[in-house]
Amino acid sequence: MNQPSKLTINDIAELLGVSRSTVDRYITQGIIPQPDMESEGGHRNYNANGRGKILDLFYSKKHQIPSEKWKVISFFNQKGGVGKTISCVNLAASLAYLDYRVLVVDMDPQGHAGLSLNVDPTGDDHDIYDVLLHGTPILDVAKPAIFSQRGAPMLEIDVVPSTVRLAGAENEMHASIVRHEFLRAVLAPIQHRYDYILVDCPPSLGLLSINTLYASDAVIIPFKPEPMALRGIYHLIQTIDLIKRPAIKLGLNHPLSLAGVLITDYEEINLQKAYIEEVREHFGSKVFKSMIPHRAHAQESRHHQKPLLMMSSEGKPAADAYLGLAHDLLGIQNREIPIKEVSHV
Numbered sequence: 436m437n438q439p440s441k442l443t444i445n446d447i448a449e450l451l452g453v454s455r456s457t458v459d460r461y462i463t464q465g466i467i468p469q470p471d472m473e474s475e476g477g478h479r480n481y482n483a484n485g486r487g488k489i490l491d492l493f494y495s496k497k498h499q500i501p502s503e504k505w506k507v508i509s510f511f512n513q514k515g516g517v518g519k520t521i522s523c524v525n526l527a528a529s530l531a532y533l534d535y536r537v538l539v540v541d542m543d544p545q546g547h548a549g550l551s552l553n554v555d556p557t558g559d560d561h562d563i564y565d566v567l568l569h570g571t572p573i574l575d576v577a578k579p580a581i582f583s584q585r586g587a588p589m590l591e592i593d594v595v596p597s598t599v600r601l602a603g604a605e606n607e608m609h610a611s612i613v614r615h616e617f618l619r620a621v622l623a624p625i626q627h628r629y630d631y632i633l634v635d636c637p638p639s640l641g642l643l644s645i646n647t648l649y650a651s652d653a654v655i656i657p658f659k660p661e662p663m664a665l666r667g668i669y670h671l672i673q674t675i676d677l678i679k680r681p682a683i684k685l686g687l688n689h690p691l692s693l694a695g696v697l698i699t700d701y702e703e704i705n706l707q708k709a710y711i712e713e714v715r716e717h718f719g720s721k722v723f724k725s726m727i728p729h730r731a732h733a734q735e736s737r738h739h740q741k742p743l744l745m746m747s748s749e750g751k752p753a754a755d756a757y758l759g760l761a762h763d764l765l766g767i768q769n770r771e772i773p774i775k776e777v778s779h780v
C-alpha cells in the first residue's frame with residue numbers, strides 16, 4: 436500500500452507555479468483535494484490518489500500557469516488629474532463584477548478613491564493613516580462598498596479609505612529606518628484574502644507613493660494624452676527602476692513590474708492621436724489595448740459616488756473600456772476571464 440506522502444504548501448505552489456494563497460484557495464474550492472490526514476507543522480499528507488490529482492492539475496494547468504502573478508497593483512503618475520483614481524476604482528469595480536475579490540487602498544490624502552466608492556470616514560472612523568502609523572489592523576478599517584442593481588448586489592469591493600490626516604504621515608515616516616516599508620508590512624498578512632489589491636497613489640513622488648511602489652507587484656501608469664505628458668513618464672520609469680533594483684537584489688519573488696500604460700480621458704482629436712502614437716512608439720505592447728474614452732459620466736459617477744458600471748447607459752463606453760482593461764490584465768496573467776453580460780442600470 437502507498438504510504439501517505441508529505442507535501443508542503445510550498446511544494447504544491449512551486450509545482451503548479453502559483454502562490455501559496457492560490458493553493459489554499461484551490462483546496463477550499465475543491466480544485467485540489469483536501470489532505471487525507473490532519474496537516475501538521477505546515478505539511479499536507481496526501482496518499483497516491485491525492486498526489487495523482489495534484490499531478491493531473493499540473494498537466495492540465497501547464498498551459499495556463501500565469502506568467503505574471505501580480506496581486507498588488509498601484510496607479511502611479513506624479514502628474515495630477517490624469518485618471519489615477521477613476522482608473523483604480525473602476526478597474527476594481529470591473530474585477531469585482533467578474534467575481535474577483537478586490538481590496539482598494541487609498542494612499543492619497545485627498546481621499547478620492549474612498550469617496551468615489553461611497554466610503555467616507557467621519558468622526559471617530561479610522562483610516563489608512565491609523566493603519567500605517569498607529570497599528571490599527573487593516574481589516575478593522577476596510578469597509579465593504581456594495582453596489583446593487585434592482586435590489587440584488589451586483590458587486591462588492593473592500594475599501595481602506597484615506598483622509599487629510601494622511602498628509603502628515605510622510606513626516607512621521609521619515610523618522611523610521613523602514614520608512615519605505617510601512618504599506619508593504621500591513622498588506623503582507625492579508626494578501627491571501629484578495630485576488631487583487633489596488634492602490635491609488637497621490638500626485639507626488641513622496642514617501643506615500645514610494646511606500647505604495649515598495650508594496651506593489653506591478654504599476655499601471657495612467658496617461659492622459661496632453662502636452663508634456665510623455666516627459667513626465669520618463670521620470671516615472673526612472674523611479675520604478677530605482678525601486679526595482681533593490682527588490683531584485685533582495686531576491687523578492689515579484690520585483691516591481693510595469694503592468695502597462697493606460698490611455699485615459701481620450702477624445703478623437705488629432706493632437707491626442709499624435710501623443711498616443713508617441714507613447715506607443717516608446718512603450719509598444721506595454722500600452723494597454725483598452726483606452727478610456729472621455730465621457731461626461733465620469734464626473735457624474737464621482738458625484739454619485741458609484742462606479743461607471745452602475746451608471747446609466749450613457750456612461751457605458753467608459754464602463755466597457757474599464758471592463759476591457761480588466762480583461763487585458765487578466766489576459767496578461769493567463770487568468771480565467773468569466774463571461775458576463777453587463778446591463779447598465
Ligand SMILES: Nc1ncnc2c1ncn2[C@@H]1O[C@H](COP(=O)(O)OP(=O)(O)OP(=O)(O)O)[C@@H](O)[C@H]1O
Pocket residue numbers: 514515516517518519520521522543545547636637638699700701727728729730731732733734737753
Ligand atoms: N474618461 C474620462 N472622461 C471624462 N472625465 C474624466 C475621465 N477620466 C478622468 N476624468 C476626470 O478627470 C479628473 C481627474 O481624474 P482623477 O481624479 O481620476 O485623476 P487623478 O490622476 O487621480 O487626479 P489626482 O492627481 O488629483 O489624484 C476628474 O474630475 C475625473 O472625473
Ligand SMILES: [Mg+2]
Pocket residue numbers: 519520521543547635636637
Ligand atoms: Mg487621484
